[in-house]
Amino acid sequence: MSGQCGPWICQRILGRGGFGVVSLWFNVETQENIAIKECQLHNTSDKMRTWWNAEVDIMSKLEHDNLIRALPVPPELAPEPSQPPVLAMEYCEGGDLRKVLNLPQNCLGLSEIEIRHLASGVGSAINYLHKHRITHRDLKPENIVLKAVGGRTLYKIIDLGYAKELDINSLCNSFVGTVKYLAPELFISKPYSKAVDYWSLGVVVYECITGSRPFLPDTPPVEWHREVSKKSPEDISARYNNDKSEVIFSQKLPSSNHLCKPLAEHFELWLRLMLRWEPKARGSSRFNCFEILEQICSLKVLIILNVETNCLLSYSVKREDCIRDVSHRISLQTGIPEDEQFIIDAAGFKLDPDEPALKFCSDHLPKELSLFLFRTGMMEIPERENYNLPSNVNTIVKQPTVLLGPKGHRRAWAETVYWLTEEAKIYHQLMLAHGAALLNMMQDNSKLLRQKPIMETEIFQLEACQEFFKTSLDFDINKCKESLEISTHLITVGGQRMMETWTEISDRFNAPYNLVERGKSLIDSIVDRNAAVSSLQRGPEGTHIQVNKLKEFEEKGKELYDWFIQASDQDTIDHKNMVNLIAMCFCQRDELTKTVYSHICNIRKQQQHSESIFKACEQFLCDVKEARAELTTLQRQRQETMWSLIRNPLQPQQTSTGELDSTIQFLPSLSNDLESVQLLMDCREYTQKSNTMLKDMLKEQEQSMVYFSLPENNK
Template structure:
């Protein structure tokens, strides 16, 4: 194979991998640039029939497996059939596969920055892609039997629009399962009984040479999931399988991790190691899933109840059959929406599971429980805009790849004292009384290097989030200033309209006061004017309130104009200058060097080992110093002070505008109500005068005399009179009074009648005196 370089237009690029009896070579077409991964068997007649059968089976299986997460096969170009004969002495089928340029997962896990696991976006995709691949194989009754990071390759997608923003501009990838050489079809009449696969990923039943089913893939999948999250396997990774299996055998269903403590004790845990890069809600959900995947009993593993059924084949179903839940459960977990929140105030990352019904107020309540920042003091910003309490849902702000929301406190930008999360072994390493032999222990030394570098990376991420949070706040302040101007103008128009109403009302009340004053001076109609006096007083009070509002509003306008003129355009330059002066890049590079170099030391008890320990301890100390220096220096920066002051000022102005808007609405409502009251009072008075004038004796403006009044005893003179309530002990007196009034009125009426008769007789006599009586005279 080494001497074979050209086959037609194809040129050998490099060897991708070599196994016990197979080799995979990358070939590149010189004209089309197409690449193919071609696997050939490097042995000849010395191969056993079992090996030949395994090889042929792998080729057939791959050709029949059409799934995006299983490496695909391609048609072998004709020229290779002849060209590869010299390097294929066994004459077994040649496997032609698609080329995955991203390497395999083990290479990524071996990187120093992956020492404590991969980032959440990568973890999610790996678990989702492997779920798809294994579910497909099991559905087709195929057990892989060798699931491990080395057998997962990374296919990089080409073409425009295939950039993944969640991976800092890297191209999108697909994870594919390869190497079905150990895979075996299982039907209703067979189970596996061969010792295959990588020892560290073997399920217990394979290790003990027992018969097994496809549940062995569940175990390997669980180990793989734990490793990509935490950077290490869950069960005593420093021991050989024959050692750690004995401890795993006695674990409970809830135990998903067995580890050796700092002092050498063996302990079980229901949780993953806290030093990882995934969010707490996802971590909690996956811990429940790992309990199902890492169940010791293969009858329980991956299922919801004990079962001896390998696949859900109707002919095999028993009364005690159960369902495979491991794939659907994982799919449900990965479909959950987790909103990541970074608190600039406390320099802490938070995460919350949300759905379509999660409101901004609910999110703030959760944050209050974690940070103790009251809901009313929180400022949540996403996409440079403030999230208000009135938001129906926060789902529109969710971003699966990065921080969705930044949290700020209205009272301050960064707390004076913020908590810092430090791995336990890092804390121990800084104690001067720590015995040297304990820290030089191989297991402790490796853990110190891993968690020490993780501590540097976690502080670097916090710093990056802080800088991004300051940029976000600066941009949001620009938008907030514009929105406040719009809100101010809207309220200003309403106050202007209120002022017009107040002027109209003032003219109306001024005229009313003058008219009432004239009536009082003439002593006319004063018995009906008490209600107007009360309304005039309310109008004066309303006018005073409106005047106070206008004065305060004028001051606020000046204040807002001053705040809007404050320029923070130079913030980007100032921030970039600060970042160039203070950053973790040098520490990160140093941490990589320290971590890589310690792996090359075989004996940690010699002088070189002690030097490496001192290097990582110094790295940790430098990280603490840099953090403290950054937090001290940043508070004295101009951009920090500008953001803090303007944030507080705009927050106060916003509160004042809100209060002024509410107050103006209240005054407007009061003005409308008062106008209605005055109108009703005026028209009621006019109605009273027009409807009851003929029954009243002494009404203002009335020309009707009391002599022409016609009313009955016991009835009110006016329909607007209130009936007096009589006490029982005065009934007799009232009856007597009534009788006297009736007699008096009778006498008055008789007197009027007699007077009328007298007038009639007088007129008659007067007219009679004018008659001519001359005929009565004597001659």
């Protein structure tokens, strides 16, 4: 079927595989794309015809998001009744997984988020097939295609040409599938079951994580089977040593991958189940391997950058975990005590220890790193300790002209691209930390600036109260002195006592003046700190323009890698261009990293100063409150002294004018003495004046108490 059939136009061949060919058809009226798979009739055996009919039949029954969806065949594209049926399918524009794995950025595996999506989707589809008593038997990257749906990528299994319906315990003997992804039992024609899909799924997932198949990927089948059969049940990979004299098995994923630590550890455990040599042990009879895979892919992971070491910390968290729980785990891992941890988000806000940890997990946030750990106190610029290159990269750096063969050459360059990518990523993380620290510093500075008008108001009010109180006290002392001086004939005990009290109050009055000077000094510090913060904010250090300097090396490395895998003369290509990129990246990385760390240290230093000033301001406001309370107490003492004097203005035995009149009346010896009578009359007049003066002063004091109790009147 080719050319044009009604409104349908055949645009191109999408692929050939097995006994079918897939082509893309476009409807000019509806603008619809569909994929049509046709059976190739020439040289097709009856067995293949049977498999073809089985595939069409199986596809028509299945419905799962991660299985290619069968569509009704348009009448214009339907075959003649005597011809084999055709299979119409949805078109997946993203191509197959092999194409994605061959991209330079995926030379050592896919990103973590894509691995989660792929493993979850493909695992769910295989589980769905098994529940419908179907084994795929040919799972490989070429049979997984990509389709964009709702802003994310769906991975769909295609090509069920070798799929077979079987009972759950059925065993098959037919040798089908692609050799590189076949389970071991198929090489020796042993009966097999659905466990073959477990092996193939494990191999595909391992390749998506690391960029290569797990067991001796470039070894011929017979040798492969002989060597890999020696692995233990827990081994998930095998590689030859440098001189190919020994096979080295491993139970761990290689460090060059894009998974966070908790996810890598969980995938290692799962791969140990899926890649067991014995079919009966594979996938585990005790646990459902697909349920385990789904739990791994939905794992909630909180990722924090330890800025001090520029290393990522990652922790799996549960619903009940809070930031305090994570802080405890950080303390155990890094040795930073919980009370010395300063964790902020990308906006610069400090995390509340009681906030749920799930709130900050990666699937709730943008793809960018969003949490940063600093140690409280002054920060020092760390020395970069890890200059170790991956072994293959180290080889080409030492011998830029060494010939490693196409496979070794490709591996060395893939590891170089990964290293360049990681260096750009690590520096970018540091830049994000710099931005978060800068925002946090600006927030602290804003908080400090908000204290400035409060401080100014408090200082103004305190000065006003001081001035009012001091003026009133000085007036009282002067008047009291005058009253005592004009009373030449009689020195009152009450007046003398009041004079002594007010003098004592005046001596205690110097402390608030010192407090005002302290407040003004703090305001000057706030102004100076704001100028320093503004200077850091405007500084050219650590701008995002510098990120591109390392990013350029990454992009050039990818271009070189892409050029190499497409070159026809791979055996003669040396490594000089790639080694030059490594050298330039080393130099630029160290220079840029030191500059940004220096800027972060300055930011942290300003933050420490701001925190110190803010605490001093808070203490100042507390001291102002106490000082005003002290002024109120002193004012009350003045009033109590006056009231005491009113109750007893003269000596204790003569407390009123009535008593003076009585004395005049009942002391005849004094009445005949004109001088004594005059003295008593003067004393009565003085007492009346003192009472009037005291009443006036009390009225003024009552008004002043209102003044002190309502300080806002001084604004």
